[in-house]
Every structure is written in structure tokens, then in C-alpha cells.
Amino acid sequence: MSQPRRLHLGAFMRPIGIHTAWWRYPGGYPDANFSFPHLKRFAQRLEAAKFDAFFMADHLAVMNMPMAALKRSATVTSFDPMTLLPALAAVTERIGLIATASTTYNEPYHVARKFASLDHISNGRAGWNLVTSGNPDEALNFGRDAHLDHAVRYARAREFFDVVTGLWDSWADDAFIRDVEEGVYFDPDKLHVLDHAGEFLKVKGPLNIARPVQGWPVIVQAGASEAGRQIAAETAEMVFGAGSKLAAAQEFYADVKGRMPAAGRDPDHLKILPGAFIVLGTTRDEAEAKKARLDALVPTDSGIANLSVRLGVDASGFDLDAPLPDLPETNASKSAQAQIVGYARKTGATVRALAQRVGGYGGLTMVGTPAEVADQMEEWLVTRACDGFNVMFPFVPEGLDDVVDTLVPELQRRGLFRTEYEGTTLRDHLGLPRPANQFFPA
């Protein structure tokens, strides 16, 4: 009989706050996303709480927003993930370190080498979040006039994955003999030259670094599109993001895991961790009040810009202090419009309140006491909507301290989360096997 399933917890740390107003919350650190001392302390607190991983999203450009919204965003200055994570590796010992790297605007030799280096420096704690780049403005920083098409991006991503993993397997695990007497540093029979020439990429190899401690760093993905689900089923070991409703998450979970056997994979070898925005209080009212206080800090112009996108209708002329007017038909997402209209009719919320609500954060949100949030997490886990969560903190340090000091102990009391790390690598934490070397089978 196997152990009952437990939650895996990642911490979503770039942007350090997904909510537009995180940096304005009273008592917070407005520069937290760009302060190494703060980030070091957060990583060490998360490790003390036994989190699986510290997770960094990324963009290779400032966000593609109008200046009225951009000037309010802390994301315009933050660290390159693959520069920050090695620094955090040196001041932590167990927590996993996952960085996003685009397959569209990178070279596979660099990506393979940097993640292998991080995996060695951290003793096996690296993860690679493979993205094809969502922000079209990235193209303009890399010599292109326009973003690559979605289909081309995914075809390139698949080939890129094969090249990176092929480079990681350049050396057998026991290639480096360092025979001081004979003066032989490695066994030439344990070196594989990849010599890849495909549709998008041409890379000779070998990689100039030993095979990673974990064999391969953990492969993470976020895409929820049809192409994203398929590449996840074929290659991902952790998936981030799965929609904000329980039923949709269950559908996603069953769909992606259901595709895995056809790809020759065990569904247990992929962990699905949707993002969860968590606001805690000693009472439900206190938690709701914190959330309301945060939402009230969303500037109206940011909120109206977001609301217009979600409604598919320009909301900038609406009366801010009146209820939502009747809306024309939209060619944008009808479900997004219907969701907001339904909420507006039910609550009678003003346009200003709606703008603040969608201007903050619109995904899966859990607000309540530690017991209430633990109940919700447990429901998601046992109904197979997820294997855990990537926790998004509403503000720092208080929102992070609340999770570490009140929610994690509640989850541990219920046996839903570890009280000690059982292993040393990110694969150990996630219960993932170490991949065999494709060129040097055991």
C-alpha cells in the first residue's frame, strides 16, 4: 500500500506579486522583487517551510502594456532568473530552483549548459520551465519584426527540448575518471557527440559540462493550449497552471495525464501544480478585508484597461460609480464576459469595484483562515484536480509569512504536506525518477 498522496508546494516568485498592487500594500517592501537580501530571506523561509521549489516566471522584454498601466508595474525591473537562482543556490540547501527559459529566443547550447551548471552548483535542485514566450514584444529585442507563429513556436520547442536533453546526455554519468596516475581525465568511450541537424536547429555538441546531478533538471511547462497539453504529456514532469475552477482543473488533469501512456510515460511522473493566490487571516472576515484592501489599491486606470480586455468592450467611458451597464455583443472571449457580467448582476458591484477586482488578479484565489484554505487545497488534491499548488503571495513579507507560519503547519498537521525533506534533489521532493542516459543505458 503506497503512502497517501500529499501536496507539492511551489512558490511563485517572479513576479514576486502577481497582483498589480502588491508593492503598495501597507507594511510591505515596495522593492521586494528587486532586492537580493529580501529574496534571499524569502527563499530561506520557504526552505524552512519545506517547499518543493522556488519558481520564477520570465519575460524577455518589459510587459506589453500601455504606459498608463506599465508605469504602475514592478515587473519592469527584476532579475534574470538564471542569474538570481545560482545566487540563491549558494544560500540554501534543499529547496528546488525553477527558472523559465524561452525556446523561441534562446540557443539550446546556452540553455543546456546553464541549467546543467545550476544543477551541479545546487546539488541537483534545478528545474527548467520551458516556454515559447507569451509576450510578442520579445521578438523586437531579438532581431525580429514579429513574434513567431504559435505552431512554429511549438514545433521549435519540441526540437529544442530534444537538443537540450541530448546535450545533457553528452557524457555518461561515470565518464570523469580523473586518473591522476595515468593523466587521463575522462574515458573517451563515455563521450557522445550529438551532431543534431533538424528543421530549426543545428548543434554539434558535446556539452562542455558533466551530466547534471539529476540526469536532467526537472522539466516544467505551463501551456494549456492543445499543443501545450500534448507537449506536456510527452515531456513535462511538472505543469504549472490549470484554470481557476475545480471542474476545469479536473478536466485538464485527466486529459493531460490520460495522454501520457500513449507517449510511453507513467502518469505519476508528471505533477500538476496550478497557481493559487492565497490570502489568509485569523478569521474569514480578516482575510476578506486584506483582499479588499489590496484590491482597493489597484489604480482605476490599470483596472479599467484590464476590464476592457476581459469584457471585449471599451469600458473607459462607463460611470465608475454605477453598476455595469448592458453590454453589446463581443467577438472576444464570451465566457470571460459572461463570468464578469454574472458576478456584477449578482453583487450589484460598481464599475470601479469590478475594475479593481479584475485589475488585481483573476485566477484561482483562496481567501480565508488556514483551515478553510487547507480544506480547499485538500478538496483539489483528493478530487484529482491537482498534485499541489504554486502559491502566489498577495504581498510580501506579510502574505508569505502568513503562508509559512499558519497554512503550512495546518497542512502538516493534516498529513497533507511534508515536515522534513526526505531527499536532497528536486526530483526527490517531487517523487520523480532520474532519467537514464539515452546514449549510455545502464
Added chain:
Amino acid sequence: MSQPRRLHLGAFMRPIGIHTAWWRYPGGYPDANFSFPHLKRFAQRLEAAKFDAFFMADHLAVMNMPMAALKRSATVTSFDPMTLLPALAAVTERIGLIATASTTYNEPYHVARKFASLDHISNGRAGWNLVTSGNPDEALNFGRDAHLDHAVRYARAREFFDVVTGLWDSWADDAFIRDVEEGVYFDPDKLHVLDHAGEFLKVKGPLNIARPVQGWPVIVQAGASEAGRQIAAETAEMVFGAGSKLAAAQEFYADVKGRMPAAGRDPDHLKILPGAFIVLGTTRDEAEAKKARLDALVPTDSGIANLSVRLGVDASGFDLDAPLPDLPETNASKSAQAQIVGYARKTGATVRALAQRVGGYGGLTMVGTPAEVADQMEEWLVTRACDGFNVMFPFVPEGLDDVVDTLVPELQRRGLFRTEYEGTTLRDHLGLPRPANQFFPA
């Protein structure tokens, strides 16, 4: 009256030993170049000795050697410099951190962002060693069939430098106001969009990170060719390498510094630090014996391969235990051949001894007591052959400990080297000004 000139000292740490046999030296750490705990300890020792910088060369491929030599080389597995240096930044406080990054096989947006991130994480200690890639095999790892021509590489490097420094200047130093009350994170008037479109590169900008602590990380270069000297005079703040003979180094020093006024620069704003391979002993005989012991560990096949390259003649058929035979004319470097032939005739060295000598390390070498090596360093400094040295350790840890424990105190006793850091940034250590922002002049 200004302070008398003092030496600047860098530590050449990738490869951790430039000598082929460093990893075989008795009592050494054969895996030192690939062990984070060892490298961390070395960085902390060098910082305690007040070194200016920890310097990492780099190659984006395994070395282009025949397998008989390659299998003896520790460089085949080592860390990506821009992954190792952030980790070292987290466990040191003052020492500068210089990494090599190629302008031929990188994108300027990545380079600008990573060095800016390192500069912020380290509080102003980053340096960028700009190279155009010397190892032709790198091309094969980046989608090309052959290395770019020397002239094209240098033209691209010059444009690449303009783009990187332009991206570093994307934000005025005081752009990030973080006005919590108003909800404004930055002042839009203090953002510059580069919008570069040149012969080789097209990059819109802005960079998604604040201007570096140092304005720009310190610009380092190594090239000694005509094109390399000119780009150094125009852009470099530290130059590594200048030939192994005093007269040649003086010529290089005078030539490069002499070109600077025409480029509108103060010659004091460039520091020239040739590499110096240093072997110390309590007596000269002891130092010579260490060097001989190390050279004796160079495998004959590595040495013969190197000797053949230097002579421009296949030496593999020569009698190893006989003196060097008469040689045919060569189309390779006549000066390299003449130098070795002269040494062979003067000393009567056997082919085996010559192979060991050139197979180890052939550049500027200082062997002796701390006082003797300090004498030589002082002569180079006062006769304006250099502003200091990038120290190459013959083996580790002993060779590094010898420098830290015996040579540095001797230099400090003579007033030739600092006893405390006077500032916090690499620019402070080197006596370099902080560049003004080209788009937001003070």
C-alpha cells in the same frame, strides 16, 4: 601629488589551472575546477587577500584538440561563468567578478540583462570580458558550419558593445520612484527606448532591469591583434594579456594607452593586467623544483601535440631522448619556431623536455621566492609594462595558498598592494570612473 601606483591583482580561475597538468599535482584537488565548495573557498581566500577580481575565461565548446590531448584536459567539464559567478556573489562581499561572454554566439539583450543582474546582486562587482570567440568549434554548436571571419567578428563586437551599453542606459539612475501613495513605480520620462537597427543587430529595448550599480559593469578585453588593440583603446577598462616579455609588454602598454586620447579617453581609465603564471617556494630551488615536478606531469603526447603546433612541424617522429633535430622551413609562426629552437640550442634540452615545457604553459612565468617574484612584478609596474597581473595558479590549493600567504604580504609590505578594500565596487578597486548615462546626462 597623487598616490604612487600600486598593483591590481586578478585571479585567473577558468580554467582554474592553465597548465595542462595542474590537476595531477600531488596533494591537489583533481576536481577543483568543477567543485563549488572548492571554488567558494578559493573566492573567499582571494577576497581575504584583497584581490581586485575573480576572472573566468570561457569557451562555448570543448577545446579543439585531438582526443589524445583532450582526454587529459580538465576543461571539458566546468561551470558556465555566468552561472558560477552569481553563486560566488552570494558568498563574498567585495571581490570583483569578471566573466567572459562572446559577442559572436550570444544575443546582446541576454548579455546586457545577465551582467546587469549580476551587478545588482553583487552590489556593483561585475565585469564583462568581451571576446569574439577564439575556438572555431563554437560555431558548430550555434547553427553555423564555420567560424565567422576575424574582421566580421570584430565589426559585430563593436556594434554589440554599443547595443549592450545602450541597453544598460535604458533607465535613468533615479527612474524607479516607487511612489506607494500614487501607485507609480517609475517615472516614464526616465525611460529610454534604444530602438537600435544596425549592420548585424536589431534590438528595440528597453532592458527589463534597472541601470547597473556601476552604471556599466567593467568592460574587459583580451585581444592583442591590431583590431583588438583598437577596440580596447576605444572601449576597454581592463585588458588581460600582453605577451610574456617585458619589452613586448611595454610596447603593448604604450601603444594601447597611446591610442586612447584620440578616442576621447583618459589613459588612466584602462588597466592592463597580463596573465602571470606564478610558482613560489621558500627558496628559488624549491620553487624551480615545484615547477619541474609539474612540467614532468605533462603527458608526452599532449606535449608533442603542442610542440608540433608551435614548431609548425610534425614532431611525433622525433627521438624523445635526443636533442631537437634540424628543422625544415615553416609556413606557421616563424617567431614561435625560432624561440623554441633558440632555447633548445642554448640548453641542449631533449625533445621530451621541450614537449613538457611547451605542453605545460608557455606564457609569462615567474618562479622564485616571494621577494624575487615581487621584484619582478615591481619592475613590470614601474617600467610601465602593466598596471598589475592576472595571476595564474600552477595548481590548487597549494599554489593559490602560496600566493595568498606569502606573495601578497610581501607586496603589501612594499606598499605595492592594498591591505584593505577602499571601496565596494569593482570600479572602486580598479580606480575607474562610473560612466554617465548617455541618454540622461547629469
